[in-house]
Amino acid sequence: MVSIKPMMILIILGLCLILECGKAELPRFEHPIKPDGSLSLLVVGDWGRRGLFNQSQVAAQMGKMGEEADVDFIVSTGDNFYDDGLTGINDPAFEESFTNVYLSPSLQKQWYIVLGNHDYRGDVLAQLDPILTQKDKRWFCMRSYVLNTDVAEFFFLDTTPFSDKYFSDPDHTYDWRGILPREEYLSNLLKDLDTALKQSTSNWKIVIGHHTIRSGGYHGNTVELENRLLPILQVTTSDN
Numbered sequence: 001m002v003s004i005k006p007m008m009i010l011i012i013l014g015l016c017l018i019l020e021c022g023k024a025e026l027p028r029f030e031h032p033i034k035p036d037g038s039l040s041l042l043v044v045g046d047w048g049r050r051g052l053f054n055q056s057q058v059a060a061q062m063g064k065m066g067e068e069a070d071v072d073f074i075v076s077t078g079d080n081f082y083d084d085g086l087t088g089i090n091d092p093a094f095e096e097s098f099t100n101v102y103l104s105p106s107l108q109k110q111w112y113i114v115l116g117n118h119d120y121r122g123d124v125l126a127q128l129d130p131i132l133t134q135k136d137k138r139w140f141c142m143r144s145y146v147l148n149t150d151v152a153e154f155f156f157l158d159t160t161p162f163s164d165k166y167f168s169d170p171d172h173t174y175d176w177r178g179i180l181p182r183e184e185y186l187s188n189l190l191k192d193l194d195t196a197l198k199q200s201t202s203n204w205k206i207v208i209g210h211h212t213i214r215s216g217g218y219h220g221n222t223v224e225l226e227n228r229l230l231p232i233l234q235v236t237t238s239d240n
């Protein structure tokens with residue numbers, strides 16, 4: 001029996017060599033550009049309020065802008081459902097805050113979505129569940145992924161787990177399934193982003209996440225992103 005353990009370790013090591021363990025890559029997707037070589041998109045974040053708090057008015061203006069600019073897709077930077085994300089895949093907030101709010105014809109495009117901190121306060125896996133895409137085919141939400149187009153490459157990044165304050169927030173509970181152990185998640189994510197940025201040959205590399213790295217706004221800078229994300233972006237820039 002004693003010899004089984006080293007044997008298993010050897011087998012696992014062997015498997016790792018074959019499968020290249022730890023070389024997980026960000027999932028990649030493609031979106032076509034217009035025949036004239038252009039790409040047009042709208043970006044919105046902090047929105048899901050069942051049409052209230054002027055969400056419906058903003059949606060109507062997005063509809064007008066979307067038509068004028070003939071948008072190809074819409075990006076959501078997270079906080080998709082206030083205050084506490086979705087309770088599950090059958091939470092009516094999905095229809096009340098998304099499907100039934102963004103009604104303009106120009107907004108009936110693909111939405112590329114990431115999570116915000118408020119989304120982590122609900123059933124986080126619900127927003128990532130492909131069943132939502134069956135309910136509304138515009139919905140596409142993953143934690144982190146790459147979207148390639150012939151004009152620009154977009155790197156969607158799950159920024160919430162970087163922020164220490166959510167891990168010591170006495171007032172709310174967060175759904176950290178899929179995130180723990182946290183440090184392993186963050187370092188893998190940064191490594192995968194770094195690799196993807198370095199591999200990219202696109203003229204425009206656009207990194208999208210919920211939290212600002214630097215901001216003069218109410219929330220200010222996100223120090224964890226300044227420390228850990230910004231250096232990756234800067235190195236990538238000076239490399240090229």
Ligand SMILES: *[C@@H]1O[C@H](CO)[C@@H](O)[C@H](O)[C@H]1NC(C)=O
Binds near residue numbers: 052
């Ligand atoms: C909606 O927008 C109007 C006009 O800007 C503003 O007066 C009102 O306070 C807003 N309502 C809410 C709930 O934010």
